[in-house]
Amino acid sequence: MGRLLGSRDTHLLAALLLRLWLGSGTCPCENPVLCNPISESREFEVRRNKVPYGNHVGVFVFDVGGKTWKLYDWSQITTVAAFGKYDPELMCYAHSKGSRVVLKGDIPLKKIVNPAARTAWINHQVALAKRQYMDGINIDIEQQVKKYSAKYYALTALVEEMTEAFHKEIPGSQVTFDVPWCPECIYKRVYNYTGIANSCDFVFVMSYDEQSQMWSRCILGANAPYNQTLAGYDNYIRIGINPKKLVMGVPWYGYDYTCRGLSKDPGGAFHQVWFDNPRSISLKAAYVKKRGLRGIGMWHADCLSYSGDSAAQGQTAAMWEALKPK
Numbered sequence: 001m002g003r004l005l006g007s008r009d010t011h012l013l014a015a016l017l018l019r020l021w022l023g024s025g026t027c028p029c030e031n032p033v034l035c036n037p038i039s040e041s042r043e044f045e046v047r048r049n050k051v052p053y054g055n056h057v058g059v060f061v062f063d064v065g066g067k068t069w070k071l072y073d074w075s076q077i078t079t080v081a082a083f084g085k086y087d088p089e090l091m092c093y094a095h096s097k098g099s100r101v102v103l104k105g106d107i108p109l110k111k112i113v114n115p116a117a118r119t120a121w122i123n124h125q126v127a128l129a130k131r132q133y134m135d136g137i138n139i140d141i142e143q144q145v146k147k148y149s150a151k152y153y154a155l156t157a158l159v160e161e162m163t164e165a166f167h168k169e170i171p172g173s174q175v176t177f178d179v180p181w182c183p184e185c186i187y188k189r190v191y192n193y194t195g196i197a198n199s200c201d202f203v204f205v206m207s208y209d210e211q212s213q214m215w216s217r218c219i220l221g222a223n224a225p226y227n228q229t230l231a232g233y234d235n236y237i238r239i240g241i242n243p244k245k246l247v248m249g250v251p252w253y254g255y256d257y258t259c260r261g262l263s264k265d266p267g268g269a270f271h272q273v274w275f276d277n278p279r280s281i282s283l284k285a286a287y288v289k290k291r292g293l294r295g296i297g298m299w300h301a302d303c304l305s306y307s308g309d310s311a312a313q314g315q316t317a318a319m320w321e322a323l324k325p326k
């Protein structure tokens with residue numbers, strides 16, 4: 001039985017644990033070079049050796065955890081937004097492929113209306129990114145905001161200040177913000193979209209769930225209908241957002257509805273199923289190129305099957321392939 005720890009010892013121990021907990025600069029990658037952030041000039045989302053189509057179209061991927069990232073098509077990926085638990089192995093691997101890995105940022109807006117509280121939260125995110133050797137942040141705040149309210153101004157300021165802090169503290173880092181499929185098309189989500197898009201590196205447009213919160217009668221339809229999706233981008237461009245600030249989000253999931261009104265269907269056997277497939281995604285990718293958008297991405301990459309089954313392998317490969325504008 002050793003002696004009891006004195007108060008000086010406990011302080012030292014606490015400091016040591018804190019250092020361990022903070023990572024203390026210990027790079028988790030086999031090759032320490034892989035802990036360096038990807039520091040390509042922020043004008044180009046895509047590294048020069050990774051420009052497959054000449055038009056700087058990047059692929060922005062949402063990862064929600066697990067290990068299926070090992071089977072992504074890394075030849076296309078420019079950024080992974082890590083929405084799952086922090087995975088140092090993913091960070092090292094992405095960096096080895098020249099891809100950025102970014103944090104998820106979300107907070108109740110009422111907590112950042114106060115400028116000092118906002119700064120504290122931003123500093124916390126920057127410190128977290130540094131500690132985990134990450135390359136930026138994807139701000140995913142999908143909250144109701146009224147025009148010209150305190151939250152409205154705080155949100156615009158948050159994006160401006162977050163971008164400034166990240167660019168200063170992690171050179172070449174990337175700050176992005178998720179916006180709905182169309183500006184002011186979702187009930188009570190009124191943001192300063194031009195202010196937000198201008199101050200960050202680019203916005204990720206969530207072109208899916210387009211039937212939700214519509215003004216008209218609620219009748220089911222496609223999750224991300226082609227014409228309506230494109231109209232959303234035309235709207236963003238019309239209000240003054242540069243196409244190079246827009247990344248198109250496509251759904252890699254669908255909806256299965258049980259039909260209620262069919263007279264010959266007492267057993268609920270009739271369904272309507274809506275989803276995007278490689279063909280519909282290819283058409284959208286063609287628009288990305290034609291309209292000169294920044295890139296394309298999906299919610300989310302782990303929706304596909306990455307099993308060894310040969311049918312699944314073929315279909316999954318086709319979904320990735322569809323992201324390349326022909």
Ligand SMILES: *[C@@H]1O[C@H](CO)[C@@H](O)[C@H](O)[C@H]1NC(C)=O
Pocket residue numbers: 156192194195196
């Ligand atoms: C949006 O934000 C920008 C940049 O902060 C500002 O100049 C502009 O006045 C804002 N527009 C509206 C409508 O709030």
Ligand SMILES: *[C@@H]1O[C@H](CO)[C@@H](O)[C@H](O)[C@H]1NC(C)=O
Pocket residue numbers: 227
């Ligand atoms: C989509 O837009 C095209 C071109 O404007 C039009 O011809 C077509 O009918 C539209 N399709 C639907 C389903 O609205």
